[in-house]
Amino acid sequence: MSVSPTTLAGxxxxxxxxxxxAVQKLLWAHQARLGGYVRRKIGPDWKSRIDAEDLLQEAYIxxxxxxxxxxxxxxxxxxxxxxxxxxxxxxxxxxxxRRKKRDALREVSGGAGASKHESxxxxxxxxxxxxxxxxxxxxxxxxxLACVAALPPDYREVVRRYCLGGESLAKVAxxxxxxxxxxxxxxxxxxxxxxxxxxxxxxxxxxxx
Numbered sequence: 001m002s003v004s005p006t007t008l009a010g011x012x013x014x015x016x017x018x019x020x021x022a023v024q025k026l027l028w029a030h031q032a033r034l035g036g037y038v039r040r041k042i043g044p045d046w047k048s049r050i051d052a053e054d055l056l057q058e059a060y061i062x063x064x065x066x067x068x069x070x071x072x073x074x075x076x077x078x079x080x081x082x083x084x085x086x087x088x089x090x091x092x093x094x095x096x097x098r099r100k101k102r103d104a105l106r107e108v109s110g111g112a113g114a115s116k117h118e119s120x121x122x123x124x125x126x127x128x129x130x131x132x133x134x135x136x137x138x139x140x141x142x143x144x145l146a147c148v149a150a151l152p153p154d155y156r157e158v159v160r161r162y163c164l165g166g167e168s169l170a171k172v173a174x175x176x177x178x179x180x181x182x183x184x185x186x187x188x189x190x191x192x193x194x195x196x197x198x199x200x201x202x203x204x205x206x207x208x209x
Contacts, residue, residue, distance in 0.1 A: 008029065012072040028204055038086060042055070049097055053141060060149035062089065066085070120144070121144055143202075144194070158172065
């Protein structure tokens with residue numbers, strides 16, 4: 001995606017001041033580079049054990065939560081800062097896998113069927129206003145990851161655990177200290193907010209094609 005250095009610099013300065021809209025734009029603008037970096041990082045050794053979209057999702061959340069520590073220096077500043085966060089999350093995932101010390105690990109399908117992120121996009125966000133209709137697959141999924149990361153923490157937890165992760169409503173509600181009805185309402189509000197964010201993503205990508 002072609003974005004001028006002047007525009008990137010403006011987004012970086014806004015983002016470091018806590019502007020979440022600017023953070024989203026930076027993630028969308030860098031989605032191809034960051035996605036490629038993650039795939040290279042995982043490589044053939046961990047491809048069946050680590051889901052690239054899961055790794056990106058964790059990193060995107062850390063990027064939103066830690067944006068105050070970002071310092072702009074040049075047009076590549078955000079990319080290299082984000083890759084360091086990806087590196088930390090990759091190491092965390094490797095450590096989690098090694099701690100299990102057994103072969104009964106979740107295998108990630110290399111191509112059969114849709115990923116959980118793609119399924120969520122199709123099942124919850126596939127209406128006429130979302131990027132699934134307008135964007136290429138990689139753009140739509142990447143846009144969604146950034147939108148999920150930008151949600152308020154309680155919305156984000158419900159989406160990641162209940163909608164994406166498939167955990168039971170009862171378990172998520174108990175862990176959050178809320179009733180099941182309250183979690184359902186949180187889920188509905190989170191999805192409505194995601195739809196709005198995805199519409200903005202559609203406009204963003206269409207302007208930068």
